[in-house]
Amino acid sequence: MRKKIVAGNWKMNTTLPEGIELAKAVAAKSAETPSSVDLIVAAPFTHLASIADLLKTSKVELAAQNCADHASGAYTGEVSADMLKSVSCKWVILGHSERRQYYGETDAKLVEKLKLALGAGLGVILCVGENLEEREAGKHFEVVGAQIKDVLYNFTAEDMKHIVVAYEPVWAIGTGKTATSDQAQEIHAFIRKALADKFGAAVAEDTTILYGGSCKPSNAKELFAQKDIDGGLIGGAALKAEDFIQIAKSY
Numbered sequence: 001m002r003k004k005i006v007a008g009n010w011k012m013n014t015t016l017p018e019g020i021e022l023a024k025a026v027a028a029k030s031a032e033t034p035s036s037v038d039l040i041v042a043a044p045f046t047h048l049a050s051i052a053d054l055l056k057t058s059k060v061e062l063a064a065q066n067c068a069d070h071a072s073g074a075y076t077g078e079v080s081a082d083m084l085k086s087v088s089c090k091w092v093i094l095g096h097s098e099r100r101q102y103y104g105e106t107d108a109k110l111v112e113k114l115k116l117a118l119g120a121g122l123g124v125i126l127c128v129g130e131n132l133e134e135r136e137a138g139k140h141f142e143v144v145g146a147q148i149k150d151v152l153y154n155f156t157a158e159d160m161k162h163i164v165v166a167y168e169p170v171w172a173i174g175t176g177k178t179a180t181s182d183q184a185q186e187i188h189a190f191i192r193k194a195l196a197d198k199f200g201a202a203v204a205e206d207t208t209i210l211y212g213g214s215c216k217p218s219n220a221k222e223l224f225a226q227k228d229i230d231g232g233l234i235g236g237a238a239l240k241a242e243d244f245i246q247i248a249k250s251y
């Protein structure tokens with residue numbers, strides 16, 4: 001049985017005191033969520049060590065939003081996978097569309113990052129998704145298929161035990177425009193098939209595939225009811241503990 005996950009991506013939001021308040025509120029309310037749903041919060045680098053302590057007694061797991069594509073050394077401003085592990089991070093989000101779009105993150109770079117993250121013992125949430133132009137040109141299957149192949153086909157079935165895929169259509173991120181549950185289900189099923197083609201049906205069935213993009217308490221239930229949608233990667237709504245928990249309670 002694959003895991004159901006609701007993960008909050010705080011992006012570049014909250015000062016440390018604000019982040020601590022948010023983490024405390026999420027931890028306090030996490031007991032209200034179904035035991036079958038795992039909760040993750042992806043906080044800014046500066047907050048990780050402090051928040052790790054606060055989450056220890058709750059079911060909430062900690063994630064970072066990125067890591068370096070090198071193990072260590074003269075890479076000013078970068079944060080390594082081992083550093084994340086050393087502050088009790090369990091997960092790292094890689095390949096978010098904002099990193100692909102604004103920071104030149106390529107699939108080749110992502111392969112290096114995934115290797116280092118898995119090597120450090122982190123779980124990876126790998127984001128894929130097409131932009132509006134690609135969707136309107138009917139190229140979404142092609143784009144997402146290529147992202148899956150170019151990154152994940154470099155890994156093994158064993159590695160896939162530590163990898164979650166998040167489908168985030170760029171046109172739905174922060175826009176208030178959610179993919180319909182049918183649109184999301186269709187591409188989630190396509191991703192699962194692409195995984196089955198490489199790793200076999202059993203691995204594909206066990207892989208958690210999250211939906212992200214303007215997911216909120218009012219639409220989570222319908223999205224999560226889809227056969228191949230195993231939870232959500234939540235941006236804006238994860239900045240309010242109440243909304244984030246409400247989304248997790250949609251299961």
Ligand code: 13P
Pocket residue numbers: 009096168172173174175176212213214215233234235236237
């Ligand atoms: P929003 O939920 O704000 O659309 O962001 C989604 C996202 O990018 C999560 O990683």
